[in-house]
Amino acid sequence: MRDLMHSIGNIVVQAANVPSLTNRLAGTVRAGRGKTKAVVRAGGARAPYAGVVHYGWPARNISPQPFLSQALQSERSDIFAALEQGIEEITRRNDLT
Incomplete structure (x- = not known):
């Protein structure tokens, strides 16, 4: 299950359009x-x-740039498809079907 959740997280990481001037923030996602x-x-x-x-x-007039939330919303269908496929694979591998 950990590998499945990691792969789903990677879908969001790949879709994240991180705003930055130096790409330092992009390297930490x-x-x-x-x-x-x-x-x-x-x-x-x-x-x-x-x-x-x-x-x-x-308070500092810095507007939000919700790059992770936007990536999550844009990849929602792919995330659900990967989750469904991964759970089916886990249940098949453990003879739970």
């Missing part, structure tokens, strides 16, 4: 390996401003 959920992370020590870029900061 990655898929995690959740046991029961797909996780996509951005930022970290190299780009601690990822949350500000994604969600904005109204």
